[in-house]
Amino acid sequence: MNRLNTEKLVDSIGNIDEDMIxxxxxxxxxxxxxxxxxxxxxRAFLSVAACLVVMVSALAMYAxxxxxxxxxxxxxxxxxxxVVNLVFTHKNSESGVQTFSTIDEALTSIGYESMKFxxxxxxxxxxxxxxxxxxxxQEGAIKLSVAYEVSESINVLSQAVIxxxxxxxxxxxxxxxxxxxxxxxxxxxxxxxxxxxxxxxxEDQILYRLTVRYMESSRVEAxxxxxxxxxxxxGG
Amino acid sequence: xxxxxxxxxxxxxxxxxxxxxKSKYQEYLMKISYNVLANTQDTEExxxxxxxxxxxxxxxxxxxxxxxxxxxxxxxxxxxxxRKRKSIKRYVSEYAYSFEELDDIxxxxxxxxxxxxxxxxxxxxxxxxxxxxxKERNLFIGRYYFFDSLKQVAGYNGMSEAKAKSILxxxxxxxxxxxxxxxxxx
Numbered sequence: 001m002n003r004l005n006t007e008k009l010v011d012s013i014g015n016i017d018e019d020m021i022x023x024x025x026x027x028x029x030x031x032x033x034x035x036x037x038x039x040x041x042x043r044a045f046l047s048v049a050a051c052l053v054v055m056v057s058a059l060a061m062y063a064x065x066x067x068x069x070x071x072x073x074x075x076x077x078x079x080x081x082x083v084v085n086l087v088f089t090h091k092n093s094e095s096g097v098q099t100f101s102t103i104d105e106a107l108t109s110i111g112y113e114s115m116k117f118x119x120x121x122x123x124x125x126x127x128x129x130x131x132x133x134x135x136x137x138q139e140g141a142i143k144l145s146v147a148y149e150v151s152e153s154i155n156v157l158s159q160a161v162i163x164x165x166x167x168x169x170x171x172x173x174x175x176x177x178x179x180x181x182x183x184x185x186x187x188x189x190x191x192x193x194x195x196x197x198x199x200x201x202x203e204d205q206i207l208y209r210l211t212v213r214y215m216e217s218s219r220v221e222a223x224x225x226x227x228x229x230x231x232x233x234x235g236g
Numbered sequence: 237x238x239x240x241x242x243x244x245x246x247x248x249x250x251x252x253x254x255x256x257x258k259s260k261y262q263e264y265l266m267k268i269s270y271n272v273l274a275n276t277q278d279t280e281e282x283x284x285x286x287x288x289x290x291x292x293x294x295x296x297x298x299x300x301x302x303x304x305x306x307x308x309x310x311x312x313x314x315x316x317x318x319r320k321r322k323s324i325k326r327y328v329s330e331y332a333y334s335f336e337e338l339d340d341i342x343x344x345x346x347x348x349x350x351x352x353x354x355x356x357x358x359x360x361x362x363x364x365x366x367x368x369x370x371k372e373r374n375l376f377i378g379r380y381y382f383f384d385s386l387k388q389v390a391g392y393n394g395m396s397e398a399k400a401k402s403i404l405x406x407x408x409x410x411x412x413x414x415x416x417x418x419x420x421x422x
Contacts, residue, residue, distance in 0.1 A: 004420045006339040007319070008357060013380050014311055015358045016365055018304045024377040025303060027392045028384070 239302040246294035254287045261303060265310045271383035272314035274329035282317055286310040311381070330383045337408065338380065360418045364411055372407050375400055 237256055245253035265286055269279040286309045299305035318331060365373055371393060378389035390400035415422050 004357065004415060004422050006335060008354065009338055009361075010315065010335065010380070011312075012354065012357045012361045014308060014315075015361070016377060016381060017362055018301065018308075020365060020373065020377060021304050021307070021381060022301055024374050024382065025307070027374060028378070028382065028388075030392070 239300070242302060243294060243298055246291065247298070254291060257287060257290065257302070257306070261306055264303060265306055268307055268382060269310050269314040270329075271385075272311070272318050272329055272331035274332075278317060278321075279314070282310060282314045285313050289313065307382075330385050333385075334380055334383050337404070340408075357420065360415060360420070364414050368407065368410075371395075372403055375403055376407050379404055 237260070242253060242256055242260070245256065262283065265283045266279055269282040269286075270276070273279050273282065286306055289309050290306060293309075297305070315331070318329075365376060368376060374393050375389050378384045378392065379386070384392075386397050386400055386404075390397040393400065395403075412422050
């Protein structure tokens with residue numbers, strides 16, 4: 001029987017084919033600066049956001065052709081803002097709130113290098129970040145806040161995203177409960193799994209993936225989805 | 237000087253081979269060894285042993301990429317030293333952390349009746365690593381071949397430390413499952 005122990009495993013990893021080792025060695029020789037490393041996820045997000053602004057502009061122009069009422073967007077008190085408040089207030093009820101006037105300040109506060117936000121039509125007025133020791137939570141807060149500030153239309157898309165991801169009421173409720181129940185100080189494997197399966201998926205992929213889904217759906221259907229989601233959150 | 241020219245010096249039995257190797261790869265080899273041992277004096281010994289091992293293995297061997305060839309030697313020499321000294325004193329090194337991460341997943345099968353086909357395991361590990369998505373593969377090799385810290389592997393893979401940690405956790409679990417399917421008892 002091939003019984004395995006960790007030392008044998010370590011030795012076998014030492015015999016990984018050289019072409020794969022050489023490739024990683026090449027990466028090691030050219031390490032990105034801490035600056036580049038840390039802002040990469042935000043850059044990726046901003047690229048997506050910039051694309052969304054273009055798509056949303058096209059959508060808005062299309063909406064203007066429709067009868068009055070059909071293309072209304074939500075106001076500042078949008079659902080996404082409530083989601084952000086709900087989630088991060090709950091998670092950080094004791095640690096309070098920090099408010100920043102620019103994205104630069106907000107990013108710097110969690111260790112990102114200062115950066116500009118040049119590709120968007122306007123500089124956001126205020127970014128609110130609910131403080132936490134958990135970097136995943138902080139990054140999530142920034143991303144959601146940025147999404148909120150960049151465009152109300154993006155907010156609309158984001159709501160559809162969240163709703164679509166959890167079409168079943170029970171699943172949606174469980175997902176939110178799971179998010180709320182996560183203890184930022186818990187570093188157990190089960191939490192790591194949860195972060196991989198839920199948080200990173202939501203933060204990095206869902207927005208884009210489901211936005212595309214939203215864009216492909218009919219506007220009437222999308223508005224219905226958003227309304228239901230808003231009722232769920234606000235109307236209880 | 238190119239690797240081929242340095243290797244040629246080894247084949248000619250020119251002592252310049254070691255001098256030039258040292259000037260070109262000393263830092264690289266020290267890093268790998270230090271990741272295992274976390275002790276400068278032991279690291280220097282291992283790197284010197286590596287030069288000697290390279291000297292003794294060439295001719296016969298004619299490596300095309302000297303860095304990889306020497307890196308493999310210094311990795312094994314350093315691990316051997318770690319194992320030899322582990323009972324005397326405990327090293328707090330990246331290797332120790334990497335080992336613990338793997339040890340959490342893989343049970344210790346170090347029993348008298350243990351029979352392990354090492355070639356079979358090498359092949360299985362190679363197939364597994366090659367089949368991983370590129371980012372996962374690079375993280376895995378960075379952490380468990382080079383024993384770089386989580387911060388470092390996350391850095392040269394362009395992601396946050398938390399994300400690298402999560403991906404590595406998933407990869408270890410996948411590896412365990414894969415090896416089970418391949419007939420290993422883990």
